[in-house]
Amino acid sequence: MPHHTFFKFIWPSALTMLVFIALPIISITIQSFYIDHEQVLVTVENCGPFGCKEVTKVDVEATRALSEQKPLGKFNGFGTYTNRNHLAFSHISEAWNAAPNLGYFIGEVLNLPFYKALSFTLTYTFIVTPCVIILGFCIALCVNRLPSIFKGPTIFVSLLPMIITPLIGSLVLFWMIDAEGIIGSFLKIIFDDPSLSLKASPTLTWIMLIVYGIWHHAPFAFVVFYAGLQTVPKDTLESAMIDGASKWEQTRYVVVPHLMPLVVFISLIQLMDNFRVFEPIVGFNAQASATSLSWLIYNDFRSGDGAMLFGSAAATSILTIIGVSILLTPIIVRTWQSSKPAVRG
């Protein structure tokens, strides 16, 4: 296809991506170097019956005029990146010098908002992703053994957790594990502890969010593996069977190697999606014990007094994007190397 025809076909799509995905990345890069204006203070002399006093006041007019003139705020360099809410270098070195032992130091660091969010985001990503792959694979193997009349309904039910809106899915589970909901009250009976509440304990909250994540994403891995199972070469399976391979050996040495490319694909998508974990934290109302990088950004826009912390959100966004890049580089490089010959055509 000649270049100009190609361009005619692709420009609407390319334009939307440039304007609404590429430009915003540049926009947050710029915003992250700026910080809100400080309020303009004026000193006025207040004279009353007991003499004159100098009073410092906020000049509301001047503050508003300033922020209208320069909506970005004032230049702050890397100040936002290094403050307590982001990388917090000075707090970390302080904690390092003051810490009597490593455990104390780690505890201090994980109290800083950014590192707290990062630790949950990474834990979530690296527990949910492999669990989703394993669970999805097991479901696919089992569904594949079913007689065909049961396959349709089974796939229907299995898809439900995946297509549900994340916020709604987490709300549904949240209501069930509520201390007075069905799972919550069962757990109280099982552990014989009337005060047991999943919401109150940070560890249980983390487990709950991770279980939700696995529940929500497993169907995706299941469907992909199930489709892959349909293409396993029958001849290889049969010859393995004739050679006396057990069910387990057939799975281990024929099926699993055949599905390996799909594992790479699922990990890629899952790492992307799990790293942006956000809705479950809102749905489970879990921010006291678990926050994620995406939630930090959201929170900057929802701070109590209505002021939006653009600089802070932008800095967190940049750090998040750096995190995504680090996470995905190995897989993308691998895919690129293996797909190189195929693309020429």
Next chain:
Amino acid sequence: MNKASPNWLNFLSISFLVLWLVLACVPFLWTFWGSFKVQADFFSKQDWQNAIFGIRTLVETGSSFTTDGYEGAWIQEGFWKAALNTAIVTLSVVAISLTLGTLGGYALARSGFRYAFWILIAALIFRAMPHITLVSGYLLPFFELGLWGHLSTTIIVLVAINQPFTLWMLHSFFLSIPKDLDESAMVDGCTRFQAFRHVIIPVMWPGVITTGLFSFLLAYNDFAITALLLTEENQTMVPKIASFLGSTQEQGNVMFAVAAVVSATAPLFVLVMFFQRQIVSGLTAGAVKG
């Protein structure tokens, strides 16, 4: 069932599957059933069985089923408006992103130049951007330009965020349509666009429907973008439900949220019921060719 395998294996696989199916559908059935009860039953302090039999519901409303939650959500809290907004947003997003996506995906599949590959890689990288980081890039410019809060702004943003995925999927779908088809039309004197219009469009619907389903899911399920880019009166269903949660203190409000959640889930159920085959084949296409 596979005759060659031992009984214990069959048993194990069936019980594992049953356990999974229970986990996958009971939360929905439970919430659906509970949405017709009052809060004292849905969150029962005395006995979990109340949520099934509706003891308190009978006392409070005179029947063991009540639609109070639905009435409260749809009429009193104006959930119908949010549902209408959701309909506008999702339908527009699907229509626009499919139009742009088919043109772009077709070009990528037929280009044959190296830059088509780089555009796809760029799209993959764009796909990896967490949506909320992009939102933090939009907010300030949108406020400055007066674009914030409108449905149309949200629609175009969702279309853009949808493009990388749409392009990938339709690109791999168009690769599976033989090149000869449109090339022979061009030999007969069609321009590229006429060939696309008269030869490709009639055969592309299976791929377009599948891609459209996923665009629908993305637009319908979104929370990060709609929650931050829309004014309160323009809110779609998902942020509306989130705002119900903010006011849970008052008695009865939780049931509004439960009813709203069930209402918002219903279209998704219908979707899976009718398009299960397309959803499965769509996920497969991405995996096998992507």
